[in-house]
Amino acid sequence: MRYPKRIGRLSVPGRKVQLATAAMLVATTVAACGGQDDGAKASAPKAPATIPELTKDPLTLSFIWFDWPPAHALEAFANAEYKKERPNATIKVNTVPNANWHDAIFTQFAAHKTDFDIPILDSQHIGEAVTNGNILDITDFVKTNIDVKAYNPYLLAAYGQFPQAETGKRDENASLYGLPLLGDTWTMIYRKDLIGDKPPQTWDQMISVAEKCQTDHPGVSGLAFHQANGSDAAAVTYNTVNGVYGGNLWDSKTRKIDGVLNDTAGQEAMDVLVNKMKPLTAKGSGNWFIDEVNAAVAQGKACIAFNWIAASGGLLDPKQSTLGTTREQILDKLGFATLPSQKTNLVPLGGMGMHVSAYSSKTNQAEALNFMKWFERADIQKKWAAAGGVPSRKDALESPEFLNAGPFNQVYTDSVPRMRDMWNVPEYARLVDIENTNVNAALNGAKKPKDALDDIAKEQQGVLDSGSRKGGGGL
Amino acid sequence: MSDPAPLTTDHPGQAASATPPAPGRSRRLSDRGLAVAFISPALLLLLAMSVFPLLWALYLSFTDYSATRGGPAHFIWFENYTAILTSAQVHLRALTTLIYVFGAVTLQTVLGFAIAYLISRRTHGRGLLTTLFLVPMMLSPVVVGLFWRFMLDAQFGVINSMLGSLGLGQVEWLTRQRTALISLIVVDTWQWTPFIMLIALAGLTAVPKYLYEAASIDRASEWFRFRTITLPLVWPLLLIAVLFRAIEAFRLFDLVYILTSGGPGVSTETLSFHVYKVAFLGFNTGTASAYGILMVLIVIVLTQLYLRYLNKLKED
Numbered sequence: 001m002r003y004p005k006r007i008g009r010l011s012v013p014g015r016k017v018q019l020a021t022a023a024m025l026v027a028t029t030v031a032a033c034g035g036q037d038d039g040a041k042a043s044a045p046k047a048p049a050t051i052p053e054l055t056k057d058p059l060t061l062s063f064i065w066f067d068w069p070p071a072h073a074l075e076a077f078a079n080a081e082y083k084k085e086r087p088n089a090t091i092k093v094n095t096v097p098n099a100n101w102h103d104a105i106f107t108q109f110a111a112h113k114t115d116f117d118i119p120i121l122d123s124q125h126i127g128e129a130v131t132n133g134n135i136l137d138i139t140d141f142v143k144t145n146i147d148v149k150a151y152n153p154y155l156l157a158a159y160g161q162f163p164q165a166e167t168g169k170r171d172e173n174a175s176l177y178g179l180p181l182l183g184d185t186w187t188m189i190y191r192k193d194l195i196g197d198k199p200p201q202t203w204d205q206m207i208s209v210a211e212k213c214q215t216d217h218p219g220v221s222g223l224a225f226h227q228a229n230g231s232d233a234a235a236v237t238y239n240t241v242n243g244v245y246g247g248n249l250w251d252s253k254t255r256k257i258d259g260v261l262n263d264t265a266g267q268e269a270m271d272v273l274v275n276k277m278k279p280l281t282a283k284g285s286g287n288w289f290i291d292e293v294n295a296a297v298a299q300g301k302a303c304i305a306f307n308w309i310a311a312s313g314g315l316l317d318p319k320q321s322t323l324g325t326t327r328e329q330i331l332d333k334l335g336f337a338t339l340p341s342q343k344t345n346l347v348p349l350g351g352m353g354m355h356v357s358a359y360s361s362k363t364n365q366a367e368a369l370n371f372m373k374w375f376e377r378a379d380i381q382k383k384w385a386a387a388g389g390v391p392s393r394k395d396a397l398e399s400p401e402f403l404n405a406g407p408f409n410q411v412y413t414d415s416v417p418r419m420r421d422m423w424n425v426p427e428y429a430r431l432v433d434i435e436n437t438n439v440n441a442a443l444n445g446a447k448k449p450k451d452a453l454d455d456i457a458k459e460q461q462g463v464l465d466s467g468s469r470k471g472g473g474g475l
Numbered sequence: 476m477s478d479p480a481p482l483t484t485d486h487p488g489q490a491a492s493a494t495p496p497a498p499g500r501s502r503r504l505s506d507r508g509l510a511v512a513f514i515s516p517a518l519l520l521l522l523a524m525s526v527f528p529l530l531w532a533l534y535l536s537f538t539d540y541s542a543t544r545g546g547p548a549h550f551i552w553f554e555n556y557t558a559i560l561t562s563a564q565v566h567l568r569a570l571t572t573l574i575y576v577f578g579a580v581t582l583q584t585v586l587g588f589a590i591a592y593l594i595s596r597r598t599h600g601r602g603l604l605t606t607l608f609l610v611p612m613m614l615s616p617v618v619v620g621l622f623w624r625f626m627l628d629a630q631f632g633v634i635n636s637m638l639g640s641l642g643l644g645q646v647e648w649l650t651r652q653r654t655a656l657i658s659l660i661v662v663d664t665w666q667w668t669p670f671i672m673l674i675a676l677a678g679l680t681a682v683p684k685y686l687y688e689a690a691s692i693d694r695a696s697e698w699f700r701f702r703t704i705t706l707p708l709v710w711p712l713l714l715i716a717v718l719f720r721a722i723e724a725f726r727l728f729d730l731v732y733i734l735t736s737g738g739p740g741v742s743t744e745t746l747s748f749h750v751y752k753v754a755f756l757g758f759n760t761g762t763a764s765a766y767g768i769l770m771v772l773i774v775i776v777l778t779q780l781y782l783r784y785l786n787k788l789k790e791d
Contacts, residue, residue, distance in 0.1 A: 099736070102755075102756075103755045106543055106755070106758065107542075107755065109543055110542035110543045110758060128543070131544070132543045132544055132545065133545070134543070228736065228738075229736050229737065229738040229739070229740070230736040282629075282630055283629050283630070283645050283647060284628065284629020284630055284635075284645065284647040284648075284649075284650055285629075285630070285650075286647065286650030286651075286738075286739060287649055287650050287735070287736075287738065295631075296630075301630075427757065429756040429757060430756050430757045433752065433756050437737070437738065437740050437741050438740065440738050440739055440740055441738070441739055441740025441741070441742070443739075444647075444650045444651060444652070444738070444739035444740070445651065445652070445739070446652045446738075446739040446740040446742050447740060452740075463757075470539055470549075470551045470554050471539065471551050471553075471554025471555040471556075471557060471558045471761075471762070472554065472555055472557070472558020472559060472562065472762055473539065473541075473757065473759040473761070473762050474752075474753040474754075474756070474757040474758075474759030474762045474763065475558060475559065475562045475564055475565065475753060475759075475762060
């Protein structure tokens with residue numbers, strides 16, 4: 001006999017399944033809610049003043065950086081040299097595309113679990129990492145193990161100190177969260193065979209020389225520089241011109257951007273960039289960054305170009321260049337110089353520091369501290385310079401190992417006293433995105449220069465002032 | 476003489492239960508229990524990977540939580556939703572997304588149907604042609620984005636090189652406001668027209684041949700046959716393909732990321748790309764969750780309206 005099935009009531013196994021599902025959802029939610037307490041601390045944990053006992057077991061010390069020649073140079077150099085002192089340690093430099101660099105590091109920080117021990121952060125990322133407690137406070141460790149007087153104080157501050165160093169002076173009382181790994185700034189690359197051996201000295205002179213070169217040599221553009229809206233490309237370009245023409249990015253004491261960035265000097269800088277420099281670039285160069293600028297130089301398509309020194313090594317490789325079949329032939333045509341000055345002689349600060357992940361194991365944190373102490377030694381800094389790195393110790397910067405390693409290294413040494421960084425605040429990623437997209441829009445005709453600059457100032461001010469806002473953060 | 480086996484049974488599964496259980500099988504494990512045991516791994520996976528994250532995102536959307544800043548999540552109720560719906564930045568991205576979806580899906584539908592119609596009229600090599608046309612659809616969007624980026628490069632790209640050999644000037648495909656969005660639409664169309672073509676082809680081959688035979692006896696013109704037989708019969712299937720493509724296009728992220736990074740300025744930033752920036756540049760997890768939930772709601776509501784229209788079409 002068949003019984004009619006009751007409607008509206010599940011069978012016992014069905015109810016059990018539903019109950020189990022609900023219980024699992026509640027349990028997972030509670031577990032996830034509970035996990036948030038881990039992040040309640042808002043300051044960086046402290047590293048020990050002395051290096052703890054190191055393991056004798058095989059160990060891999062992992063870095064994370066973006067994919068460019070210095071990353072590969074570091075892995076090769078560290079495995080060759082550090083292994084001499086720590087044979088059980090292997091150095092692995094994991095790389096990600098430049099555009100994913102910040103996200104790749106901070107998404108792991110958000111998970112409170114990292115597959116790297118030493119994140120290589122851009123100098124402006126330190127604020128975000130410190131306030132979120134993602135990297136170790138190494139102030140005590142530095143006091144005990146590092147000769148801070150050996151460094152240019154601004155470089156030590158730029159790559160490790162938070163809050164940011166103002167006016168290029170290191171605050172002796174501020175905490176340190178990192179140590180210099182690779183210094184960098186822009187170099188002016190110019191065609192000696194097209195514009196002569198002597199590089200232009202002022203920004204206005206540079207523009208007129210580029211204009212003449214472009215007119216005299218059809219098919220070669222007067223200028224090549226970063227304009228892309230990814231990473232910090234277009235933003236660094238505007239900030240450089242802004243600095244040279246006497247502008248300021250903000251008033252750090254009052255946290256005021258609107259009215260400072262877009263003052264008369266700022267407007268003039270934007271006008272120079274969009275109306276005088278942009279017409280001298282190649283058509284369609286509005287999305288160029290490091291590689292594209294290097295390609296234009298290597299193919300003989302630019303009279304004057306600007307690029308990061310650490311990324312310029314490939315220009316001397318005959319396999320990648322149409323300017324000559326040997327390094328000497330290429331150097332007959334290419335010259336490297338410090339940036340021209342105008343109202344000021346400021347140049348952009350590039351480069352990065354080493355930090356220790358707060359989520360790395362104690363064993364690896366100890367190894368990371370030992371590596372940093374080793375890396376900052378005078379003899380190792382000179383070896384790093386000879387291997388293609390850009391050191392931050394004063395003795396290494398003046399050493400023949402560094403100055404003879406590349407034709408642009410003297411440019412770096414000469415540029416160090418002229419450096420200016422961006423805002424080293426936790427909101428950096430959003431500030432730079434606002435500037436990047438608006439400068440890129442102005443360079444590509446999507447916005448008028450004045451409107452773009454006013455929009456940058458207004459939107460960036462909104463980000464700095466949004467601390468008390470409750471909803472819609474990030475829009 | 477053995478007993479005759481039952482010819483029918485109310486529950487097919489009961490026929491099996493008449494046989495003795497297999498050795499080792501627990502007597503307490505009923506058929507239903509067995510069914511639950513089999514589906515529970517998939518069910519658990521679905522709950523853990525889809526249902527829970529969705530519910531969690533829904534919860535976070537009512538808070539000011541940030542994944543990197545940590546700390547407790549404070550309830551701010553609908554403030555994220557209000558901020559998103561009233562944001563001029565969001566409106567701008569919504570308009571860009573709308574233009575993109577409309578442009579790309581319209582172009583794909585016209586081209587996809589045209590190609591399918593032409594292929595369906597061939598008797599030889601139809602399989603080979605269909606396979607060749609499907610190749611773009613099988614590629615990863617990142618790969619497609621990268622090689623189109625090279626091809627569209629204003630200085631070194633093959634497209635401008637071809638235009639130059641025809642005596643035409645250089646076009647800044649990816650760095651001008653209008654051409655950048657058009658480039659995105661063209662690349663998406665190149666990749667996804669085969670999808671529409673495939674579904675249209677299935678519809679075209681399912682049209683009964685006797686209808687065409689009857690029409691040719693009546694000496695109906697080619698256009699009349701297309702308008703009164705082909706299109707009405709394929710139309711419902713085509714609309715389903717359009718629905719799938721529109722949902723996919725609405726979520727566009729990868730091509731924008733590779734080809735234009737949303738530029739020049741933010742002129743090719745779609746809603747998905749903007750959500751990514753909100754979520755990962757400032758790690759505003761609460762806002763990004765609300766943004767994502769709103770996008771899901773929009774898709775659900777529009778899909779429901781569309782399906783109702785489809786049902787109405789079917790009833791008519």
